Amino acid sequence: MADPMAEIKASFFIECDELLEALQDGLQLIENGEQDSDTVNVIFRAVHSIKGGAGAFGLTQLVDFAHRFETVLDELRADRMQIDQSLLALFYQCGDVLSDLVRESRDGVAHDIASVQPVLTALDQLIPADEEDTDDAVDFQPMAVSLDLPDLDDMPLTTDGLPPLAGGPDDTAKTYLIRFVPQQALYTLGNEPVFLLSALSELGTVQVSCDDNAVPPLEDLDPEAGYLCWEIQIQTTKDEACLSEVFEFVEGICTLEITTLGTAQPTLCDSIGADLAISPPDPEVAPNLELALPSPAPSPSPVTQATAPAPANDTRREAPRATVRVELERVDRLVNLVGELVINQAMLSQSVDAAGLSANTSVHTGLEEFLQLTRDIQESVMLIRAQPVKSLFQRMSRIVREASRDIGKSVRLRTDGENTEVDKTVIERLADPLTHMIRNAVDHGLETDADRVAAGKPAEGTIELTAAHRSGRVVIEVRDDGNGINRPKVQSIAISKGLVPKDADLTDSEIDNLLFLPGFSTATEVSNLSGRGVGMDVVRSAIQALGGRISIASTPGMGTTFSISLPLTLAVLDGMVVRVADQTLLVPLNAILETQTLSANDIRAFGPETNVICIRDSFVAMLDLGAELGYRAPLQSYVGCVMLLVATEDGSKAAIIVDAIEDQRQVVIKGLQDSYGRIPGIAAATILGDGQIALILDPIDLIANSEWRTRPPSLEQHEVGACNG
Amino acid sequence: MALRDQLRTIVVDDMSTSRGLITQALEGFGIRQVETAVDGTSALQKIATWPVHLVISDMNMPGMNGLQLLHALRSAPKTKGVGFLLITGKADRQIIEHGKRLGMNNFVKKPFEPDDLRKAVEAIVGRL
Incomplete structure (x- = not known):
């Protein structure tokens, strides 16, 4: 067996990639204004976990940076800091630095810490001066437990008879009965009981019953008077004071009785959560717990049941799908074996044909089914190698950020179809060409902010990066909303470089395709960004090497779209x-x-x-x-x-x-x-x-590499004449 | 039979790297009856069917954090006496004080060497 430490370290770096992805997702949510209280926690935890693992492997630079980043995130988590655009930009930069450090730690490359000095300085300015480890002040004496070892095995191995051990959040919650009787003044002062009830429902699980006994017969009813009162049974981790606080503004204009029901349980969990801003139990987790270990709490028949609003569905809350990590080599061997199976099946079919059996024998039917099964197996095996393009797209979002910063254009990257799956090899080999295309789009595709405003467009340019499955292939598109290809300029460059004849009459699409010619990239086009000695011709050969095609479409004033169409697999x-x-x-x-x-x-x-x-x-x-x-x-x-x-x-x-x-x-x-x-x-x-x-x-x-020899030397020579069909 | 052969432990951490490191260290001490769980909820479920002597849990986890797990363990008669070792990246007063109140047996601050973990475990259960 290989060195277990090396294995754990390798799995740490894989885990880091996942954590960095979660970090990016979180930042993206904040940028889109879709964050909730949990988003910052997720980001914090990602950085914290990277730091923890890095510490175990003695990766000091990584630990040091993650620690600073984490400290600032902790400030944000504790609401001592508000997030704004510049802070978000800093966090993105920190994410980039963190991902560089992870990569460099993995490859054993020393990090040039000077290159990230501005980020460090910016972070340090946000770290409060009194931030220091208070570890020394902690006084703790370990507590021994008496182990009655044989007893353990006698314990029942089923949940039957087990105490509600894992009552979880519900178990730590208390149940209160609130009787709320509004006075007339409550209504005349413009208060609305329903708002109070819904505020209550945010504190826990509530059951509301309305008492309408006081409602008089219709003829006696004063339409402006209030006759209703409510009884609310609430199960919550909050204390009584929290509950009365909801009614703070109607104090004196209603009668409020709060009584505790059932056995009171300590609410430490809650106070830990609140004091340290550690995430409270995930509301989605609780129901699972109840399924496994039924809660003994009685359930009175509810009139209305309201629970805390369910959080919006997002990817972070999806139950993690069960996964297994498999070495790529093993998958490749399987792919190969399935290949053999396909060949074997074809050979068998041929032997059966050669044997001259009639077409409706059971051998033929069986063979048909075998053929179908082989195809299914082949497709399923190919899927094992497939990966979502998400990681690739996240790398591109960094390219956009860096490129737009370097060149001084404001650019927004929109991605779609991130979960589209492509063969792993294809994804790896797509990174370079895609990077170049994205840089090109920022550098050449989009106009400067001023030019955009002058053209009546928003100053911020948009680059869309999308992936989709289309008729058995994967199509990846890079679309910018820039000015489109400047065709006269492209043609004149091509002419000056001798790539096309001076008087060539080219269609729009032919001109657009000139961009793919080797040697088209010109000195005047070279900028710090895309002019790295790589032209679109290299992009095209990279795509073709993957069995793909690249095409271009451009509308003057509206933008340019590059489409890459790739086979699903290279196998x-x-x-x-x-x-x-x-x-x-x-x-x-x-x-x-x-x-x-x-x-x-x-x-x-x-x-x-x-x-x-x-x-x-x-x-x-x-x-x-x-x-x-x-x-x-x-x-x-x-x-x-x-x-x-x-x-x-x-x-x-x-x-x-x-x-x-x-x-x-x-x-x-x-x-x-x-x-x-x-x-x-x-x-x-x-x-x-x-x-x-x-x-x-x-x-x-x-x-x-051809020598183009298509005539035996002895043959009589006929010169090329007119091509007259 | 030595204590280490009988001791049943569950390692609770959302990060597989940490689970691997802790499990490996425990195996190094000769503790082989080790289960793992990715969060507090699944730890409670596992313990319900596979009772343990010692819970080694990370502090910062999604869903239930380490101390919330401790509280859940202490609230149930069958698990209230179980040994609890908290692994925490930040050992500040608030966490430790809360741990104390909840009946935490010991804690280890990250990063730690296998020997630190050994000492912390032995302080709870005795010589391995």
Whole structure:
């Protein structure tokens, strides 16, 4: 077994990530103005727990910072401080520093404490001067317990006969009977009994009964007089004084009798809660407790029952779902095994077909069910690797905060679909491209505050980051409400860089797509933020490497939207099964734009060793897959071969020539990297139903490294003529 | 049989890291009958079916805090005599005074070494 300390430490860092997420959620709630008394507690507890764990592992820098942060949060928790925008901004910064420190502690990197000096200074200013440990003043003598050990085993192991041990909040509460008889003056002075009753209901569980015995017959009734009085039975942890306080303003204009019912219990819990501002028992917890251990309290028949208002549903109060932590390696092994199962199932189907059994035998029916089950298992296993994009989105909210601060624009990030689940690997590899896109949106997408106001927009720009499942793929969008793409400027930059001809007549969408060209990013565009030597072309290749696509849409004056569409998993791929020189290969379906069987007219010579293909009046470079991979020499004639039209990264196209298309199917990806390292032009491999191994091509890589030999050197040369179909 | 073999303990902490550290330290002392609970409520439920001699609880937890758990334990005849060790990050007078009034047996301030925990446990139950 591995070192248990190392294991606990590793789990501490995982837990830290969860706590940091809870911290971010809490700050977000406060920012949206949706906080309640518990929000600050949740934030405090997150920081406190990080500090506690860090202390156990001797991570002094982390402890020190968490302690300062916690101390300030404690001030807020005790209502000695009010939260405002600047304090919230500081807390966000503290959260960022804390998350940096956690990461650096995990990676064993020393933290550059000077870089966070402004945050520390700001925090220290908020820490009251008298803040010091009062530990020394505490006088405590440990109390021994007498253990009657054998007795324990004789204790009943069921809850039967057990005392209401865990009566919880209800047990510590007292029950009072309040008789409230308003006098006429109460009404004439404009008081409303219902408000008093509802104020009472906030202190505990109340049962209100109304006494209408004094109501006279209708003919005698004075419509302005009050005839009603109330009896309220309240179960509360508050004391009598608290209850009378509710009636403070109607003192002297009503008759109030408060009597204690039943056995009085000490209310220490409450005073602890109040004095130390420690969170009171979660109201949602109490009912569970009652279910498990029935409370013996009698329940008088209620006339009206009111309870303290139920807190708004939010994620923090959801009962934690039972989870198990599993090493990623184990999941991957399972994914692999399921892959084997899929292949095995395909092989079995083929053998059954080969055996020539008639289609309605029980073997076929059984096989059908097996096929369905295999698919279900495969999908379920893939889901294990799936994770919500929330953690990724939270990182982006930090990017927005930092970028907007650096560049001096006010920006608000709105996120949606944070619970959309994507393969873990995809999430990890999405962080860099998404960061760049977000920075771009802040830097280039949004106008300056002044320009926005001049354009009649709110000064604060909005960036929306959304995720959603759409027809078997995940779509992530980055949308800004800026000025849209400045198309004339983009085109002139592209022309000046020689990326497009001077007189090119480009559509709006073609101009927008120029942003993805390598080398488009220009010196004049470089700023501290997005000009880090990374252009949108790198973003696009990163997305494509994940089997994804990126597109752009822009409306002048309204903003720009980048959409990333990704496969749900990297373990399964939709591919086209092709044959070349008796080899079976797979081409990812999403790379193929169109296919066509070649006729003599489609092929034109271009130089001594190369051909091009004429498609709809334009020439496309031709790549003979068989020759390229060394299966055979270039053919004499390509007539009857099949062309797969593929788009390359710079938007140009190329034609990959294969002998025939055999099938289109979903295959399980088997990595080759571990055994063979990276092979140019080959992405991975898969096992087909007949047990054959087929290589999965990486068309983009193949094209980038191609020698374009598609003519035997001896062949007579025909120069390219007009492409006349 | 040694005391440590018979002693039944429950560790209550919302943070799995702390539960792991405490449990591991207890195992180091030879205390193997250890259950864990993520909050006061589930601790009470567990104790109802698996009575314990000693409760080691964190102070700051969502829902019921450590002292509220102590109060609940002391309020029930079957658990009122159970040993209670509070683990707290902040050992200020208010917490300790309240603990005293509720019948807290001992406390340990975070961060602590396994030996601190051992001493604190032994002060309650005797030599392990």
